[in-house]
Amino acid sequence: MKVLKFGGTSVGSAENIRKVKQIVKSQPDDVVVVVSALGGITDKILNAAKMAVLGTEYFNTEITEIRTRHEVVVDDLFEGEQKLEVWEEVSLLLDELARIIRGVSMIGELTPKTMDKIGGFGERLSSYIIAQFIDHAKWIDASQMIKTDSAFGRALVDFKLTNQLIQDAFSGFSGICVAPGFVSSNSAGEYTTLGRGGSDYTASIFAAALNVSVLEIWTDVDGFMTADPRIIRKAYTIESLSYSEAMELSHFGAKVIYPPTILPVYQKNIPVQIKNTLRPEGEGSLIRSSQPNGKDRPIKGISSISNISLITVQGLGMVGVTGISMRLFGALARENINVILISQASSENSISFAVDTLKAETAEEAIRIEFDREITGQQINKIEVENELSIVAIVGENMKHTTGIAGKLFNTIGKNGINIIAIAQGASELNISWVVKDSDLRKTLNVVHESFFLSENVEVNIFLLGIGLVGGNLLKQILQQQEKLLKEKHLKLKLVGVANSKKMLLDRDGIAIEGFKERLDAEGQASDLKAYKEAVIRMNIFNSVFVDCTASDYSSDLYADLLNANVSIVTANKVAASSDYENYLKLKKIAKQKGIKFLFETNVGAGLPIINTLNDLVNAGDQILKIEAVLSGTLNFIFNTISAEVPMSQTIKMAKDEGYSEPDPRVDLSGIDVVRKLLILVRESGYKIDREDVAINKFIPDAFFDGSMEDFWSGISGLDADFEARRKLLEAENKCWRFVAKYENGQAEVGLQEIEQGHPFFDLQGSNNLVMFTTERYHEFPMIIKGYGAGAEVTAAGVFADIIRVSNL
Numbered sequence: 001m002k003v004l005k006f007g008g009t010s011v012g013s014a015e016n017i018r019k020v021k022q023i024v025k026s027q028p029d030d031v032v033v034v035v036s037a038l039g040g041i042t043d044k045i046l047n048a049a050k051m052a053v054l055g056t057e058y059f060n061t062e063i064t065e066i067r068t069r070h071e072v073v074v075d076d077l078f079e080g081e082q083k084l085e086v087w088e089e090v091s092l093l094l095d096e097l098a099r100i101i102r103g104v105s106m107i108g109e110l111t112p113k114t115m116d117k118i119g120g121f122g123e124r125l126s127s128y129i130i131a132q133f134i135d136h137a138k139w140i141d142a143s144q145m146i147k148t149d150s151a152f153g154r155a156l157v158d159f160k161l162t163n164q165l166i167q168d169a170f171s172g173f174s175g176i177c178v179a180p181g182f183v184s185s186n187s188a189g190e191y192t193t194l195g196r197g198g199s200d201y202t203a204s205i206f207a208a209a210l211n212v213s214v215l216e217i218w219t220d221v222d223g224f225m226t227a228d229p230r231i232i233r234k235a236y237t238i239e240s241l242s243y244s245e246a247m248e249l250s251h252f253g254a255k256v257i258y259p260p261t262i263l264p265v266y267q268k269n270i271p272v273q274i275k276n277t278l279r280p281e282g283e284g285s286l287i288r289s290s291q292p293n294g295k296d297r298p299i300k301g302i303s304s305i306s307n308i309s310l311i312t313v314q315g316l317g318m319v320g321v322t323g324i325s326m327r328l329f330g331a332l333a334r335e336n337i338n339v340i341l342i343s344q345a346s347s348e349n350s351i352s353f354a355v356d357t358l359k360a361e362t363a364e365e366a367i368r369i370e371f372d373r374e375i376t377g378q379q380i381n382k383i384e385v386e387n388e389l390s391i392v393a394i395v396g397e398n399m400k401h402t403t404g405i406a407g408k409l410f411n412t413i414g415k416n417g418i419n420i421i422a423i424a425q426g427a428s429e430l431n432i433s434w435v436v437k438d439s440d441l442r443k444t445l446n447v448v449h450e451s452f453f454l455s456e457n458v459e460v461n462i463f464l465l466g467i468g469l470v471g472g473n474l475l476k477q478i479l480q481q482q483e484k485l486l487k488e489k490h491l492k493l494k495l496v497g498v499a500n501s502k503k504m505l506l507d508r509d510g511i512a513i514e515g516f517k518e519r520l521d522a523e524g525q526a527s528d529l530k531a532y533k534e535a536v537i538r539m540n541i542f543n544s545v546f547v548d549c550t551a552s553d554y555s556s557d558l559y560a561d562l563l564n565a566n567v568s569i570v571t572a573n574k575v576a577a578s579s580d581y582e583n584y585l586k587l588k589k590i591a592k593q594k595g596i597k598f599l600f601e602t603n604v605g606a607g608l609p610i611i612n613t614l615n616d617l618v619n620a621g622d623q624i625l626k627i628e629a630v631l632s633g634t635l636n637f638i639f640n641t642i643s644a645e646v647p648m649s650q651t652i653k654m655a656k657d658e659g660y661s662e663p664d665p666r667v668d669l670s671g672i673d674v675v676r677k678l679l680i681l682v683r684e685s686g687y688k689i690d691r692e693d694v695a696i697n698k699f700i701p702d703a704f705f706d707g708s709m710e711d712f713w714s715g716i717s718g719l720d721a722d723f724e725a726r727r728k729l730l731e732a733e734n735k736c737w738r739f740v741a742k743y744e745n746g747q748a749e750v751g752l753q754e755i756e757q758g759h760p761f762f763d764l765q766g767s768n769n770l771v772m773f774t775t776e777r778y779h780e781f782p783m784i785i786k787g788y789g790a791g792a793e794v795t796a797a798g799v800f801a802d803i804i805r806v807s808n809l
């Protein structure tokens, strides 16, 4: 024999009831079918009663809607004579319900006893309809078999009597019978109920009493999921879990099964199969007896409860005093307040506990009354209530066998900037639960799910600013590489924000790179740096990285706030790292404190591994003694391209067209770009330096940089003749121009130099860069890094590599 229980959605419409019939009919065994009320009906009944007692006439509307829902179902399921018979019986029940509710309205009183009497009408109605619809099914009145005390609202079952009554009723039974869930009665025969969700419990009580082979709970979800699928899209069904795991997950908010359901079947070792009525072919989840084995995943699922308040009772007078906890929780119990989590400091000077926010005020009052004497005597000096909180719990029997779970958990959460307000872990090591702000819940669930369930894939969420040459190339490269990274490196790169100077678009579900431009144009809002930053922070997405591919002077003003919100930064823009030394240091410090990344490898030498190498040298204890470098791709290209045929002004245009120059090439020509790079190298070498400490030897007069861009382009050709004359002389001497950056003994300078043949800079082709580090260890022969130092493609590749570095959180 089997017990099958169908929930409110499963029996919520005629169409679904047909599915139920199909499932029941396909069973080879004898079956007991336990059903809930039609979805939403119990709420309507209870609401009608509440409206009635308040004296509003709205209860009549609810009664009409309840009647209509049943009428529609009966009308659809039955035909002819049977329809009339069924409707007559259903009508009688509905009339009785309406009479009681009108009575409530007249006397203006709604007792728990009356609530229980009317609360079960939904199940009585649905079970009768379904019993009539399934041919040869027998209807039984579960309320007369499940016997309870008289605690109306949440009655306690008398198992001895109940088991006997069920066993007697089913002695010699075969076939199909249908019973209402949720309903029970006391010794006086008055209706009681088993608590909301109690139909599961009814089914479990039947299953245990009849010692069936399996209890099947048919619901509207696929089973227990690794997390709430409304928040975690990638949550998946847990195939099998132990009774304890199911109980813990249910307790902490997974509304798959009513928690008390577990105990009767657990005691009889009856497996519970959770199945989806709307997708019966799915595997579902199997709850059964299982021992921790060290092989399964350590964590089976994450669940959470929102709208929690944390109440902290604190006082030095609590230390070492026995009975405090007993009095505290006794006071709460007297008010029927369910305590969801408890956390106590080992110093005993404070106890924090979590309750449903709706109960917080009552709980606080109960404590104040209980500890009135201690509060007056200042042994207890603080009762603090924090609202808008959520509890998150990870559950798994195998945590017992795995070290480092808590370490990994809190490390991941911390790195994502989520503040943990309280923690509780039972000695059974079955669950770790903690309290976070409601506003951090989504991020917490994502972070934890990602690291414990999809650990084969790390997701990095990218907010891109700037989609010009570098940003545009970056997106192309990500698109090209995305699949491979996911497959081979289990790295999922997700674009969740994109902006240029005109429009910005943010979408936590991801922005497809193919066609992103069209979507940005169509859906984007007017671009605004501050608004973009605030949206990034507000979205509070885990593993986020802000990628700056602009040359904006202002985007770096956003970095501190972003880093403080635990958003890593990858930037091609040199403004931040070359800003005031204090600001540079501050940004690095925040990133370090937060355990996130502030990366700017492309700021010097584009895609060349210059900064990382420098960091490696310094971290390994080397000391940088001298830096000599050609750091401008644009200027090197200009000096390598200028000839009798190609004048200087034309080479500038060519450098811009090639994507070597800054959006404003005057930044290159003025030497500012090289100054920025030298500052960054010197700082990363461990020295304090600011812009005024760098001497600049410009080769184009300042007057050319003062006017507008148009002035610049129209005037610059005026220098061509002079440059050509000087170039010829240089060529005759077998020398070349290089714009050189140098740092040694605290002296920093940049400027144009005439380089002789044989010097490492002499043969530097095209837009290449070259850096020579003379260090304590690389002394006689300096370390040289050389290669493409500019260009959108290599720069984008460098930014890409930095983004990948962020994923090693």
Ligand SMILES: NC(=O)C1=CN([C@@H]2O[C@H](COP(=O)(O)OP(=O)(O)OC[C@H]3O[C@@H](n4cnc5c(N)ncnc54)[C@H](OP(=O)(O)O)[C@@H]3O)[C@@H](O)[C@H]2O)C=CC1
Pocket: 465, 466, 467, 468, 469, 470, 471, 499, 500, 501, 502, 527, 529, 549, 550, 551, 552, 572, 573, 574, 602, 603, 606, 633, 659, 660, 661, 662, 663, 789, 790, 791, 792, 795
């Ligand atoms: N090219 C190279 O070799 C290297 C470049 N870099 C750095 O890369 C960065 C980008 O260069 P590049 O791609 O050539 O520049 P582009 O001019 O091609 O692109 C700049 C992008 O930034 C956007 N932008 C500018 N200001 C803002 C703003 N206030 N808000 C939002 N978006 C803005 C622009 O939008 P819109 O189009 O609407 O104006 C554009 O999308 C620069 O900082 C540069 O120094 C670093 C190393 C090497």
Ligand SMILES: N[C@@H](CC=O)C(=O)O
Pocket: 602, 603, 604, 605, 606, 631, 632, 633, 634, 635, 660, 661, 662, 668, 673, 789, 790, 791
């Ligand atoms: N404009 C820069 C680009 C790289 O930083 C250069 O020319 O080197």
